[in-house]
Amino acid sequence: MLSRTADHLFWMARYMERAENTARLLDVNYQTSLLPQSSEAALTGWRGLLSISELSGEYQAKYDGITARDVMTFMVSDPGNPSSIFNCLRAARENARAVRGALTTEVWETMNQTWLEFNRLLKSGALAKDPAELFEWVKFRSHLSRGVTLGTMLQDESFHFQRIGTFLERADNTARLLDVKFHARNTEYFGTGVGNEAKEVDFYHWSAVLRSVSAFEVYRKVYRNVIRPEKVAELLILRPDMPRSLLACVNEVVANLEAVANDHSDDTLRRAGRLRADLQFGRIDEIVATGLHAYLTQFLDRVSDLGYGISRDFLMPA
Template sequence: MLGRTAASLFWMSRYVERAENMARLLEVGYRISLMPRAIEGHRDEWRSTLTTAACEASYFAKHKEITTGDIIHHLLFDEDNPSSVRTCLETARNNGRAVRTALTRDVWESLNGTWNEFDQVKPESITTDRLPGFLDWIEQRAMLFRGALLGTMLRHDTYFFSQLGTFVERADNTARILDVKYYILLPKPSDVGSDVDIQQWATVLRSVSAHRAYRWFYHDSTYRPWLVAEFLILREEMPRSLTFCYQWITRALDGLAELYQQRYDCQDEAIDIYGRLKLGKMEDIFQNGLHEFLQDFMKANNQLATDIAQTYNFP
């Protein structure tokens, strides 16, 4: 496969995943901003959302202060923000169009239809009371794309490069949302274990559709920080956990190695990250620092994405 084709497939899936993740981050910020503590601290909650999304610099390049309306517009509709939902969906659609003949009709129509519908939405129509429903729609459209890809694509290089884009992006997002929760939202030790702390952990779980799954898995209605972190980092049963993502990254790279009859260093790199996650223990992670662990993971994940691009000659 040509490098530019592989790159388009990788970034097509990565940008769809990023659009969904952006909707999820907005949902977290919105829910937390409605909590009682947010009356005096809503700007910190929204700032943490910008930080998690890596959009703080782009936001303050255009705005002097944080307001709910400006945050929503910047993360959903701002064409100058390379990670806004609008930019992500448009870029994903353009990448899909570039490799249209490699996609099934269902995959292409899910991409094209989502972009066409989103493009008709007027930003001023998404008021705070309509925001949750609109975010749900974005998440559902991303799941439609993923379902079409999983249900109709042949298991060859087209599929493998698409899967790599999805799970590299998902792993980055899960690590970011955990890091911002633990390191930015709760700078005071006195907050840990408080009612506000527990509510925020519950909100984080809801943002990754893991609220009920957590309670079922641990048979516990109490949101314990170390268990939430374990669930989103180490539990392979959780489809947005870091370990689950790397299970699929290694599978995709194994598939490419088998298809092309050649093994590359990036495959061993992914296996090494996956192995460390599989053998990881939360007591060790917390003892050494959750923030430090997540920062190291994001650095390794970004390096893997760079190495994949170099290995397969992405332009």
């Protein structure tokens, strides 16, 4: 396969997954902002969202202060923000168009229709009317694109590069979601007693986090007890059977990298395998003891390094 074709397929999948995960981040922040809390606490949540998305500088250059409405506009529909859902869906569609011949008709039509329909929704004022409904729509279209890919694409190199892009992006975004939400509730919470009112707020906070990654029912099935932050972290970091966990994502990346391995990719495969081993044999009590923020920051650095290695070994030179 031409590296140019692999590059377009990889980034098509990454941008679609990024659009979905941005919608998930915004949705959980929007839902938690509706909980009883001070205005400063609500602003801290939106500020943390911009920080973890590495968009604080770009936002401050365009807006005077932080408000929920401005942050959502910036991250959903702003064409000047390269990470907005608008730009992610446009980039996914343009990458798909560039390799139209490598895709099935259903995959192309799903990408194209998603872009066209999203523009129609923005013009109709869907973001202002009901942000949560728009975020659900973005998530649904991402699910649809993955389902169509699984159901119609030949599982050859084209398929594998799409899967690598999808799960590398998902691992990155799950780690960012965990980091910002544990910071919002303060990592010192682990293992401490809190009052009834605080417990109630915590329940709704962690419920919103779990729902944002479609894991609320999964948590109940696996742990069968009250929602505890260390168990939320364990589910979303170390459970191989949780589709959006860090370990599940890295497992998929390694499996698909092995399927497309070439003479230059030994070091990238080694790095990916070592990251998987660290997750596979990790323990949540050890992670918490050493610091969750430090652990997730290191994980994000390693995922970024892995993405660079994949680009170097398979894709167009940066």
